[in-house]
Amino acid sequence: MLKYFGSRLLTFLPTFIGVTLISFAFIRVLPGDPIIVMAGERGLTEARYAELMTQFGFDQPIYVQYWDYFIGVLQGDLGQSFVTKKPVWDEFFSLFPATLELSICAMIFAVLLGLPAGIIAAVNRGKFLDRALMSTALVGYSMPIFWWALLLIIVFSGNLNWTPVSGRIDLIYYFPSASGFILIDSLASGQKGAFLSAVRHLILPTLVLGTIPLAVIARQTRSAMLEVLGEDYIRTARAKGLTPARINGIHALRNALIPVITVIGLSVGTLLAGAILTETIFSWPGIGKWMVDSIFRRDYPVVQGGLLLIAVMVMVVNLTVDVLYGVINPKIRKR
């Protein structure tokens, strides 16, 4: 087990260094002198230029610059935003709870619907229900979610006037943000209206962000279930006279869940990519919108730092999934 964990960690480290190299290279491969780009249209004097060169360390040899950057990264120093002048690290972690909350809700939505859909489809293999569910799943899988978001806005916000179009909560409510999760904070504040408002703001983004994971989970659950249902021990269980509910629910589902859980774990990257579009459309103040805004504002330290933090987060989650998978399934460890 330790050996397995060690070997996973050994592949993690070079990838981590590679990711820092890419984010380091980002500012340096931009066309033009980064200092001139930072100064923008106002321009700057010779003296200020030299000062900035020293401040950002651009006068050092490239490997020294990288080394300083790498040490900085390890200490949580990702530079400052051009626009807000705040450290990138602090900005990231003040916005991250919004994205995390949205992603968790989207994942819960996807699992709650996707898992039963996949099981029902597998049990009714080839019948109408199976085909209907899997066709729907394929439509969901093919969905351009930015368009899906606009459609939902037309129907639920425009025609029915049920849900708000943007933000996390109506501005009339105020309460201290202790956890950063607006559902928890608004509930803790004791204002009933605030909690309901937060829920209503959350519904459409959750639906949009959860759509593709939902489709993936439904398809994956179905195929995992079908594979397991063909195994000998299922036939044995049937021969023993167990009820179909017990066979499907206990014998089959438990074993089918392993690949499904992997898929859930590995869809963190998909969720973050989806968050970029979802947050932009719903003006959700999370890291996806923050990244897009920063790209448009040419706030390069933010783009650089955000890129690195997101990649590291995806890697950590993937590593965790890998290790957990090894814990659950001894066959994997041997590889």
Add this chain to the structure above:
Amino acid sequence: MTQTPASEIAETEERPGRLKEFWFYFRENRGAVFGLYIFVVFAFCAAFAPLLSLYDPTEQFRQFTLLPPAWQEGGDWQFPLGTDPLGRDMLSRLVEGSRYSFFVGIVVVTIAASGGILVGLIAGFAPKWLDSIIMRIMDIILAFPSLLLALVLVAILGPSLTNAMIAIAIVLQPHYVRLTRASVMSERQKDYVTSARVVGAGLGRLMFVTVLPNCLAPIIVQAALSFSTAILDAAALGFLGMGAQPPTPEWGTMLAEAREFILRAWWVVTFPGLAILVTVLAINLMGDGLRDALDPKLKRS
């Protein structure tokens, strides 16, 4: 995707009946055949867009701005799907837009697949250290969420459709590398490869003539899937203002332009997105059919 027929035909010459066998299994999946029909219509639109569209896609009819579709009150059969905020004909723009999506799909898949297959073959045949280096580089690319990496690459290169295609191809390429390498690894140990080597086949011949054709099945399926991913990602980049630039009638860009009118004019938002969805869905249906037809495990013969 479009490479499929070519490679299948090439193989038929040496082994007659392969194409027929493939078609036999493909036809069993009704969804896939349906997807194929839609794809043919889509390809037809892309090929003959100038002949099919009623007007120039950028021509502005200033007296007919935001005209609803013809069947709705206030619509006009002159503009069957209505007009956009600048008075351009929606139908003509949608038909013209199919060209961009088709082009994006073909170019991205060609670049990503040829690059990925080459690198994957090298990784599969290379000594262990080189293989490790290549695979770590692919891990690094895969650590970034694909859309984010594409977005940042476009921010570096400058927003345009060409740069969006380059970015998407780079992001999709590691999947081909992994797939090719995995197939090469399992094929390489088989007897026919050993015998080819004993007969004196060089490394190049072993890679491209002996092993590669036997690795193609999963790659073809991947090509179909990444064709649709490419279209989706290019539309997403266009939607974020980082892909094709207005007034290009690319579907994602059209959606971005239409965003402020969503509550006033449903058609300017609905149709471009529907076009993306139907195209992507058709390709994914075909991809499922291809997988069933090409995957020997599922064949009951």
